[in-house]
Amino acid sequence: MKSIHTRMAGARLSVATLSLSAxxxxxxxxxxxxxxxxxxxxxxxxxxxxxxxxxxxxxAEFTRRTGIQVNLLEGKDDELIQRLKSEGANGRADxxxxxxxxxxYRAQEANLFRPIRxxxxxxxxxxxxxxxxxxxxxxxxxARPVMVNTALVNPNLIRTYADLARPELRGKLCLRNRASxxxxxxxxxELVRRGAPATRKWVxxxxxxxxxxFYTSDTxxxxxxxxxxxxxxxANQYYLARMLRGDNAADRDAAKKVRVVWPNPTHVNxxxxxxxRAARNPEGARxxxxxxxxxxxxxxxxGANNEYPLKGWGNNPALSAFGTFKASPVSMELLxxxxxxxxxxxxxxxxx
Amino acid sequence: MAVLAVSLLAxxxxxxxxxxxxxxxxxxxxxxxxxxxxxxxxxxLLVVGEGLLGAVVGTAIGWLTxxxxxxxxxxxxIAQLVPMAFxxxxxxxxxxxxxxxxxxxxxxxxxxxxxxxxxxxSYVFLLSTESFSVSGRRLLExxxxxxxxxxxxxxxxxxxxxxxxxxxGVALSAMEVVNELGAVRLLGVPSLSAGIxxxxxxxxxxxGAALLALVALTIVAVLIVGERLLRxxxxxxxxxxxxGVEPLWPLAGWRAALAQLTCALPPLxxxxxxxxxxxxxWQGLQAEPLAELGRLAGRSLAxxxxxxxxxxxxxxxxxxxxxxLNAPAVRQLSFVAGLGYAIxxxxxxxxxxxxxxxxxxxxxxxxxxxxxxxxxxxxxxGLDAALERIPPSIDETASSLGCTWVEVLRRVHLPLxxxxxxxxxxxxxxxxxKELPITLALRPFDFDTLAVRVFQYASDERVGAAMGPxxxxxxxxxxxxLALIPSLERRG
Numbered sequence: 001m002k003s004i005h006t007r008m009a010g011a012r013l014s015v016a017t018l019s020l021s022a023x024x025x026x027x028x029x030x031x032x033x034x035x036x037x038x039x040x041x042x043x044x045x046x047x048x049x050x051x052x053x054x055x056x057x058x059x060a061e062f063t064r065r066t067g068i069q070v071n072l073l074e075g076k077d078d079e080l081i082q083r084l085k086s087e088g089a090n091g092r093a094d095x096x097x098x099x100x101x102x103x104x105y106r107a108q109e110a111n112l113f114r115p116i117r118x119x120x121x122x123x124x125x126x127x128x129x130x131x132x133x134x135x136x137x138x139x140x141x142x143a144r145p146v147m148v149n150t151a152l153v154n155p156n157l158i159r160t161y162a163d164l165a166r167p168e169l170r171g172k173l174c175l176r177n178r179a180s181x182x183x184x185x186x187x188x189x190e191l192v193r194r195g196a197p198a199t200r201k202w203v204x205x206x207x208x209x210x211x212x213x214f215y216t217s218d219t220x221x222x223x224x225x226x227x228x229x230x231x232x233x234x235a236n237q238y239y240l241a242r243m244l245r246g247d248n249a250a251d252r253d254a255a256k257k258v259r260v261v262w263p264n265p266t267h268v269n270x271x272x273x274x275x276x277r278a279a280r281n282p283e284g285a286r287x288x289x290x291x292x293x294x295x296x297x298x299x300x301x302x303g304a305n306n307e308y309p310l311k312g313w314g315n316n317p318a319l320s321a322f323g324t325f326k327a328s329p330v331s332m333e334l335l336x337x338x339x340x341x342x343x344x345x346x347x348x349x350x351x352x
Numbered sequence: 353m354a355v356l357a358v359s360l361l362a363x364x365x366x367x368x369x370x371x372x373x374x375x376x377x378x379x380x381x382x383x384x385x386x387x388x389x390x391x392x393x394x395x396x397l398l399v400v401g402e403g404l405l406g407a408v409v410g411t412a413i414g415w416l417t418x419x420x421x422x423x424x425x426x427x428x429x430i431a432q433l434v435p436m437a438f439x440x441x442x443x444x445x446x447x448x449x450x451x452x453x454x455x456x457x458x459x460x461x462x463x464x465x466x467x468x469x470x471x472x473x474s475y476v477f478l479l480s481t482e483s484f485s486v487s488g489r490r491l492l493e494x495x496x497x498x499x500x501x502x503x504x505x506x507x508x509x510x511x512x513x514x515x516x517x518x519x520x521g522v523a524l525s526a527m528e529v530v531n532e533l534g535a536v537r538l539l540g541v542p543s544l545s546a547g548i549x550x551x552x553x554x555x556x557x558x559x560g561a562a563l564l565a566l567v568a569l570t571i572v573a574v575l576i577v578g579e580r581l582l583r584x585x586x587x588x589x590x591x592x593x594x595x596g597v598e599p600l601w602p603l604a605g606w607r608a609a610l611a612q613l614t615c616a617l618p619p620l621x622x623x624x625x626x627x628x629x630x631x632x633x634w635q636g637l638q639a640e641p642l643a644e645l646g647r648l649a650g651r652s653l654a655x656x657x658x659x660x661x662x663x664x665x666x667x668x669x670x671x672x673x674x675x676x677l678n679a680p681a682v683r684q685l686s687f688v689a690g691l692g693y694a695i696x697x698x699x700x701x702x703x704x705x706x707x708x709x710x711x712x713x714x715x716x717x718x719x720x721x722x723x724x725x726x727x728x729x730x731x732x733x734g735l736d737a738a739l740e741r742i743p744p745s746i747d748e749t750a751s752s753l754g755c756t757w758v759e760v761l762r763r764v765h766l767p768l769x770x771x772x773x774x775x776x777x778x779x780x781x782x783x784x785x786k787e788l789p790i791t792l793a794l795r796p797f798d799f800d801t802l803a804v805r806v807f808q809y810a811s812d813e814r815v816g817a818a819m820g821p822x823x824x825x826x827x828x829x830x831x832x833x834l835a836l837i838p839s840l841e842r843r844g
Contacts, residue, residue: 073795073796073799075792179546212457213457217813219452220448220457223452
């Protein structure tokens with residue numbers, strides 16, 4: 001018994017010491033961090049909704065060229081928006097990078113961005129891919145084409161998204177859930193181009209054509225098409241490219257059976273960034289934004305996730321194999337503006 | 353005073369939150385709506401399903417490993433801690449990914465109940481096994497000598513005595529379920545936690561979010577009150593030490609095999625999910641640079657240790673004060689202080705940001721505050737249950753012998769509370785290492801932890817990249833459970 005007691009006492013002691021050292025460690029880190037932030041007025045603080053290790057190489061390249069340090073905090077887009085909102089004037093971010101027009105619009109409505117004038121940004125970012133009020137600018141593009149298993153669905157049936165509601169596709173369509181911002185922006189795109197009545201009919205038709213439950217990830221849908229459980233789906237192009245270029249043999253085989261069909265026009269969305277209203281280093285943030293949007297680094301930013309650069313098609317072999325498409329003329333700003341309406345319509349039409 | 357201080361610290365973020373909900377210019381208090389109702393229904397079904405399954409599995413294993421003897425019992429006992437070490441969102445992500453490679457769509461309520469039970473039954477196991485091995489030994493022996501069989505003595509003696517602990521375990525695991533976000537989202541089950549977040553962050557409707565949070569709080573309050581009632585009904589003071597040799601029921605033949613299977617299945621299943629994934633897609637594994645992995649692990653470890661110390665101290669203070677000052681106000685305060693566990697981590701984090709942001713508090717401090725608030729109940733629940741087993745006559749005896757309350761605490765309570773305190777610390781440690789929403793929302797720049805990285809990769813649908821840091825989280829969990837072995841072994 002006694003030995004157990006001493007052992008327990010020893011264990012308690014070591015736990016206590018460990019905890020104490022941990023507390024001091026965290027305290028020191030906190031203090032150091034605060035001190036660092038103060039000593040480096042030059043640093044640019046970035047809140048980013050992207051999580052790619054290669055992004056850090058680009059930031060390091062920026063630091064090498066300009067001497068401006070980049071501090072990074074990656075998170076989920078909506079959470080970052082909320083964080084910045086609640087931080088108010090004490091906001092710690094200079095640059096906010098978000099994925100998807102709907103989120104950009106939300107941040108814009110919350111008055112988180114400040115307008116910036118930049119000849120470089122106006123030159124490098126096409127007008128439909130930036131805010132008309134100059135508050136945010138796209139950095140990469142992604143497309144959401146139809147993907148088809150040709151053994152089950154004749155690709156020639158599908159020329160527009162509207163064709164996905166055709167009765168021939170009954171029970172063959174795999175769909176992403178309503179909670180996904182990708183689905184929402186796609187429906188918003190249709191809303192802008194075709195109006196509410198036509199879009200409602202289309203959503204009802206598409207929902208009627210679906211097979212099984214709504215999916216919570218694009219990868220699983222693309223696999224289901226490759227394996228022949230679904231005839232067709234709508235998914236972002238980079239998921240298929242990732243499977244084709246990845247190391248998993250089974251995934252590569254499944255992906256090879258998937259044919260990309262480009263609806264005319266194809267829904268396009270962006271990753272974009274803007275200088276925050278609370279920025280303490282707006283100048284540095286603008287320079288970082290210009291750097292990321294420039295054609296050379298833009299290619300790297302897009303390449304990390306098999307996305308398209310702002311102009312042209314890039315040099316990613318997997319993407320080249322998919323062919324080219326005609327992008328929807330709907331501006332990112334409008335996609336965001338109609339998001340709420342799109343979600344309501346989806347809810348009413350049974351898109352879960 | 354101390355109770356007031358700790359409770360106040362626990363309550364401040366909530367108060368600031370309620371303030372926001374009431375005074376912001378949102379869309380007004382919206383009715384729950386069809387979405388809200390399906391979210392309430394989803395969470396209720398999850399809580400009931402997980403509660404039942406987790407209670408049965410946790411109690412069965414707790415009983416078997418505490419009172420029966422069969423080959424491998426000790427190891428199986430320790431193995432029950434493995435499932436806690438795995439974050440539920442990772443289990444869900446890897447299971448869904450594995451299934452989809454085999455053409456299986458893993459989706460919906462049944463899978464969610466199964467996965468969450470697997471991830472959370474250990475709460476019931478830990479608290480019930482503690483009770484089975486400590487309490488009512490003599491009664492059990494007496495009943496056996498009177499010819500009562502194992503089943504009857506389980507149902508008529510051990511179960512009623514262990515009910516408070518089982519109740520506490522079920523309440524804890526149910527609160528985890530109310531709070532669960534990542535896994536249920538991936539499995540497509542509508543839930544309150546997701547509803548609260550979406551209303552707050554996506555719809556910009558803090559009042560609607562507060563309304564849903566209120567529903568979540570109500571569910572948890574009902575859980576806690578129910579557990580209290582159970583405990584009151586079966587309150588029995590019991591102080592049989594680990595003296596003497598406890599006779600265990602020897603199991604042999606098919607009985608032993610069945611016991612082994614029952615105890616081995618849940619941990620095996622938990623380990624099997626990531627192992628199956630790795631076995632199928634190991635080519636897809638992407639290693640994080642080692643230095644980066646080390647930094648992530650260091651931060652996770654430091655945060656978890658610090659948070660454990662803070663939380664355990666707070667919980668001990670509350671539990672002891674509650675016993676000494678038997679005033680209703682103190683009891684209620686300490687009850688309310690534990691409610692932080694019921695509030696979705698992301699909402700709690702927002703409260704802290706709203707409150708701490710303008711004060712310019714260091715993010716690390718806010719982070720520790722958040723952990724302490726969130727996990728106070730985890731540490732406190734077991735302590736309260738254990739304190740109730742100590743007869744008040746002991747305190748009175750000590751006092752009458754001239755001990756001050758500090759001495760009573762040091763010489764009487766602390767030694768008796770060692771087991772539950774250690775269990776509480778372990779639970780908090782593992783919870784903090786896995787914790788996601790608070791860390792995600794409050795961490796400073798360039799301060800990712802293992803859990804944050806796992807979640808980011810998993811939400812980008814890159815399970816291969818998530819595996820490395822996830823395995824480290826599991827290792828931490830296992831290391832923490834090794835610390836528990838002495839307290840389990842003491843009676844084994």
